Amino acid sequence: MRVEPPATAEEAVPRERVDVAAIFAAHHIGLVRLALIMVGDLATAEDVVQEAFARTHAGLPRLRDPDKALTYVRSAVLNGCRSVLRRRAFAFRRRTPYEPPIWSAESAVLIGEERREVLAALQRLPRRQREALVLRYYLELSDPEIADVMGIGPSTVRSTIARGIAALGKALKEEA
């Protein structure tokens, strides 16, 4: 167990405040898009971002590293998406039906057949692979950035992405 050293006078100086509202305002649309890709429908995606915003509102000003605020916020959104997907896995507990995901043929959102196939295959990947692929190929984050957002090591990120791409290629070929 690591024991924190006693607080020095330097540490007692209040840390630079992080303007959560500004971060969310600047990245709102991007965060909703990220959530949409993960959960499949806009209404839920917006709820996830709103919830993450509400929850991080109090916590962020105490962040150790203000530069990591966006990473923190993305993690919060990703976490929210996980909760949603976990909840949905218990189909019998679901009271209100959600919108058909954008990659299903029933969705009112118009996405090309070929794209839908890719998105549907992405959804069937294990959670970690799916998240890593989205962070890399949608947000174009670097390995260390993805590692920070997902809370895993950079080398794990590399191998996860490699495995994810391989699995996706296999799935698409089989379906084609």
Place this chain on the structure above:
Amino acid sequence: MNRKVEARLRAALREAAGTVDPAVLRPLVAPDRQVPSRPPRLRRPVLVAAAAAAVVVAVAGGSVVFRTVAPAATPAAGTLYVVQTASTTGDIAVFLCTRTSPYTACQGGSPAAARPATQAEISAVGRMLRDRPEVDSVIFEDRHTAFENFKRMYRDNKLLLEATKPDDLPESYRVHLKPGADPRPLIEAAQAMPGVAAVVDQRCAERAKAREEAEEAKRAGRTPPPAC
């Protein structure tokens, strides 16, 4: 093969993300964390709609404050808030029109045409309320009192306080009904009068309280008041 998969994935993700139209996004609502003094059931900000560079606040379960704030002054500029606040007193609150009221009843067609209730209209509403048989008592809450209550309730919410002037808060009648009286005819009658912005059944706004009252009435052998 991987290059091709990567390219297809990128394109698919971009197209999925592109389906989000920034124009229809619900704005984010900041939680009112700094107001622990109010009871929790009244601390739920409810999002209504976006309005350009304006923060709109609805107070006391139905009355409304409208105030334009420069975008730089607030991170939430361009957001419409409805904030439920504690009822100060009374069963039914009859809110009167203000110059900035967002209620269509006050606007006569367009928000720019909103006009405050005239003195004659205010008196007429008061007379009507006092003359109704189901009414026990009527109290007029003026702007000053409303603002004092508002300041007390939101003393920790600087943004809201800075954005709100006494003129934004509507004057209102607070009506106490006789026990067991049906509030609906009164609400309809009041809503129909000129100068009235909104009529709110405070007991419906506070469901838990209404349930308690219904149970109490049952115990006392009276007919419970009709459900909301």
